[in-house]
Amino acid sequence: xxxxxxxxxxxxxxxxxxxxxxxxxxxxxxxxxxxxxxxxxxxxxxxxxxxxxxxxxxxxxxxxxxxxxxxxxxxxxxxxxxxxxxxxxxxxxxxxxxxxxxxxxxxxxxxxxxxxxxxxxxxxxxxxxxxxxxxxxxxxxxxxxxxxxxxxxxxxxxxxxxxxxxxxxxxxxxxxxxxxxxxxxxxxxxxxxxxxxxxxxxxxxxxxxxxxxxxxxxxxxxxxxxxxxxxxxxxxxxxxxxxxxxxxxxxxxxxxx
Numbered sequence: 108x109x110x111x112x113x114x115x116x117x118x119x120x121x122x123x124x125x126x127x128x129x130x131x132x133x134x135x136x137x138x139x140x141x142x143x144x145x146x147x148x149x150x151x152x153x154x155x156x157x158x159x160x161x162x163x164x165x166x167x168x169x170x171x172x173x174x175x176x177x178x179x180x181x182x183x184x185x186x187x188x189x190x191x192x193x194x195x196x197x198x199x200x201x202x203x204x205x206x207x208x209x210x211x212x213x214x215x216x217x218x219x220x221x222x223x224x225x226x227x228x229x230x231x232x233x234x235x236x237x238x239x240x241x242x243x244x245x246x247x248x249x250x251x252x253x254x255x256x257x258x259x260x261x262x263x264x265x266x267x268x269x270x271x272x273x274x275x276x277x278x279x280x281x282x283x284x285x286x287x288x289x290x291x292x293x294x295x296x297x298x299x300x301x302x303x304x305x306x307x308x309x310x311x312x313x314x315x316x317x318x319x320x321x322x323x324x325x326x327x328x329x330x331x332x333x334x335x336x337x338x339x340x341x342x343x344x345x346x347x348x349x350x351x352x353x354x355x356x357x358x359x360x361x362x363x364x
Contacts, residue, residue: 108353110134111167112176113190114148117309118204119178121342123148131353135170139179139186157189164193172197174352176345177335178204181305184330191333200352201335204345206306208329209314216323223248226301229325230255235298238291240313241327242303246270249301258295281309288316301325 110126112119114136126134127149136152138145145154157163167175177190187203194201211217220226223245230237234254239246243261247269257274259265264276291297292313300317302310304326317324339345 108132108173108349108356109171110174110176110349111170111172112136113179113186115139115145115183116178116180116206117307118206118342118345119176120146120148122176122178122204122345123150125342125346126150132349139183156186160189160192163189164196167193167197167199172199173356174349175199175201175335176204176349177201178345181205181208181329181332182303184332188333191335194335201337202345202348203334203338204342205332205334205338205340207340208304208306209311209326212318214318214321215314216317216321217326218323219326219328221328223327224251226325226327227252230299230301236296238295238297238300238313240300240302240310243269258297283310283312285312285315285319288312289319292316292320292322297322299323299325301327303327304329
């Protein structure tokens, strides 16, 4: 079965690992190319966008794709919209693999906002030391709040013109642990955090660290992300869906085996 996995997440990487060497499937992992040097997956892969819904639909047809797994980032709404539309147009089953969002726990001091502009405004007028953990794509929104000092953590550096004036870069890739996150917040005298509600375990320790230090967190809520008829929360459930789909399509002789 020929499969397209739209990836770039921990879940897509885990699914690729599970599918590697499984001769029942011929998966291709598609990465958006946001990271310059991603780790090579153990299955066939491509890097870069498709060029819109129409081009993705043509790619599905040309490659004979029989199933699509949308395991993109919770904030990657456009590619999910294109994937749902293209798969429907080509009558290709689509599964949405989306990790659950974080939920506030007792002791959390979350300020929930709709977007990055609202996050910058939520920091307030008084200068603060801000730990900005939103990746590199939307840092420019915080140029509107130049009075703060920012510690910006991302895998790769943002464009220099996007940086607020008082900014320090910390290039690092998760997963992170709570002890290290707590130490970082203390050492840098952080007053407030800004985070996307990405969910998952890799970067959740920063929230536990903020909770332990009684620090507020500006939490940017997820955009509305189109999903297919079927959805799961982890790679194991995605693999089970693929196995069930393949079994359903198998010939009577294959089912007997």
